[in-house]
Amino acid sequence: MNAITNTTTLSAHTIEAGRTLSGAEVLIRALVEQGVEVVFGYPGGAVLPIYDALFQQDKIRHILVRHEQAAVHAAEAYARSTGKIGVVLVTSGPGATNAVTGLLDALMDSVPLVCLCGQVPVPLIGNDAFQEADTTGITRPATKYNYLVKHPEKLASTVHEAFAIARSGRPGPVLVDLPKNITVGDAPYTPPSNQPRRSYQPQTEPAPEAIRIAVAAMKAAKRPLFYVGGGVINAGHKACEELTAFIRQTGFPCTQTLMGLGAFPGTDPQSLGMLGMHGTYEANLATHDCDVLIALGSRFDDRVTGRVDAFSPKSFKIHADIDPSQINKIIRVDVPIVGDAGKIISAMVQEWNAQPGEADGQTLESWWAKIKAWRALDCLRFTQDQAPEAIIKPQHAIRRIHELSLETGRDRFVTTEVGQHQMWAAQFFQFDKPMRWLTSGGLGTMGYGLPAAVGAQVANPDALVIDIAGEASTLMNIQELGTIAQYRLPVKLFIINNHYMGMVRQWQELLHGSRYSESYSDALPDFVKLAESFHAKGMQVTRLADLDTTIREALAHPGAVVVDICVSENENCFPMIPSGAPHNEMILGPEQEQKAHKISREGQALV
């Protein structure tokens, strides 16, 4: 930051050491001023000038990924594990289109990113030039906002504004398309403006009246429930700490969404764990039966609500979100509160202390008694055959990875791919701190976990970074083992290998008469040899007796490890709310699977 404070006196084109800066150099300077330390990218023709400028500086580190999609996921994990903005650099055409999945993933999960993208020179735009794509057109619905820089004098201000938009309001990915003549040619540098853009000024301060009504309802509640989402984590560590203290002060139960895990300590007795399709029995029953639902930074996703008309039917609903379009989108609520989650929590705490009376301890106690009875059902239970030769159950493997990694006492970051293993990880890993759980929630992108582990490890070099993977998902971005090798990232990849796309198989079993159409992973690679060919340690475990020692050895290994954990093929992920069913009709285990066979045609049509 300090190298570039005295720039305001320079007019027209910036002169440094007696020469004018190129657009690429102006770009680098803007990135440095924005505090960028790491860029995840992949070079190509249209970004060569930017790569040349990167080569000639030492403030920004570039991480060379093996596929542009991975660059975006790595930047997402970098952003989500640090609270900073993730930065991606890709070339035009295929570079940009490969990045689209990652951009949409970041949009759905509200991750602040800036994606810098090469483009053919302005005079060639529209001519079907080599590696030309209508990148702003393609990414318009996949980004929070995007730009095409057509004039050199707009370059610096556009990059600064891109960062401001990515981080403010509901965070999201912003793409800047950079034609090659702009990065090659001269450009003036301008420092960031303090003026927010007139058309984009998100409301962060909550309306006091809404807070007053919300807190009054919470004080009068007999069966209250906090429903906490990723928005609270986006609001930062302080917001999570304040929320934790507030929840403890109120004595209310708290359930978290997939994205909200870690916002409130998972080991706290007031935590009911995750809610929704594969959430806990106690969380879903509490959601169904509560009389005041306090939704903070969550968006009533269909994985959470199940059947909308049966969602939490008896509750007075308070919904706090920074994005007004999330309010009343799926569920009509009684008190909308628009604002930053951190500010809303502070205002609620203040109002709670100001309003007379406390929550009724006695009714709260009987509410907790109900919850404890649901909890006593132990909905995540499974039976692992304890014989040394026994086949490992996937749930057991994931639980042991959690327990044994916890034993190391190291700061843990856990990424996942998408599917059964992801849901089991969400169920069994208990996160006591925010920003430690990195998973693809809204978009459900298979192949997220390994590149995300790259980003998390780059951002947190001393931490223990674990990817809980499925064998099908991880093959979607397995090339990132190359990145892991190049930068000597000690990522631990645990492949829960059941030879199936497990979640697809589960739905085929429950809804399509066990016709396992194309969901078997045939011709899998030898993951041990695969790891070794990428200079990592490869391990395989097939029987229970070797599981703990293998996990311990992998965790203790100083470098990258790939562990192929061969698990039983037919396990299903429970509990489960079958599609189209309400929260109080969960399937708790295999013995209740016939419930799923009664799913209506409408239910079957849901994803």
Add this chain to the structure above:
Amino acid sequence: MSQSVTASRNGMRFAQGDMETNQRAVISALVDNESGVLARVVGLFSGRGYNIESLTVAPVSDNGSMSRINIVTSGTVAILEQICAQLDRLVPVCRVVNLTECGPHIAREMALIKVVSAGEARTEALRIAQAFRARAVDTTARSFVFELTGATDKIDSFIELMAPLGLAEVSRTGVAALIRGPQTI
């Protein structure tokens, strides 16, 4: 700028009366006049499955930095509320108002209507045009082009009356709309 129009969006919103029936609404948005802004608005409608009946857009500020988009759409109260919220979320959109929701408003469109006919039909077309205060802006021995300004239903009924009288072609602008009285968006 009126505070009351936007207050309902930023502050408290509660369920309203008739929630289920589809209503027609005129939504006006002030946007930064930049490349791609119309594509963002139109893409939002098609991407989220909202209906566009008509759409007008033109610069409205002195220096041309702002445009006004008027969209006629339809949907339930909840959908109309979502449309406004989703529009407002777009970075280059400064202000969004559902004019139908915020009281009496004026919505007008202009149409050019070509009628090709002779004899009695031609005379009748001219007579009806006078009754509607449509101007004949182009006249040949066999045709008229009428210019008509008014509310959408007035133009609809004029076109309907012209149908048996040699109606050949129609070009309509879509609505321009403002709130009645001193209030602005």
